Amino acid sequence: MPLPKEDKIYTYADYLKWPENERIELINGQVYLMTPPSRIHQEILGAIFYQFYDYLKNRPCKVYLAPFGVRLPKGDEKSNEEIKTVVEPDMVVICDESKLDNEGCKGAPDLIVEIVSPSTRKRDRVEKFNLYEKHGVKEYWIVEPEDKIVSVFVLQENKRYGVKVYTDKDKIKVSLFDDLIIDLALIFNY
Secondary structure, three states: OOOOOOOOOOOHHHHOOOOOOOOEEEEOOEEEEOOOOOHHHHHHHHHHHHHHHHHHOOOOOEEEEOOOEEEOOOOOOOOHHHOOOEEOOOEEEEOOHHHEEOOEEEOOOOEEEEEOOOOOHHHHHHHHHHHHHHHOOOEEEEEEOOOOEEEEEEEOOOOOEEEEEEEOOOEEEOOOOOOOEEEHHHHOOO
């Protein structure tokens, strides 16, 4: 099947028909082609993943790397195929096993990490921020390699994100776990 046109509303049923070698996201039925990640992006992602993976072994929560589909249904989308939002965050942590299936995750992960590039900065900071907040993602990280900073958004009682910004010399206490601390000196070591 050819790649999708930009002027049509698509669903997860369409998404499943597209070429597997193309990285595509759907946000409210709109198509976003994803560019291949840079070497630095992959180094940062690997370093973050390693710290989470090491901590989560033998625990009920699981960590996954992209490509890993996260379907975020609205209330009116009755079947899986009707879902109009499918994203592929760089990394997710999921603690509710009932959200996992062979296609990935259906529903909000507990934690999402996005590593921005110049082509994704606006989408990660605005569209995905609003999407993740609306769907109740408990913790959302935006990693900015050029500036060596991480913005950590934690969902508050009012269902809105509070934010704290960290630099490459800081350590992040992950709000989901009592004793997980991510050392950013190990993340930005490139």
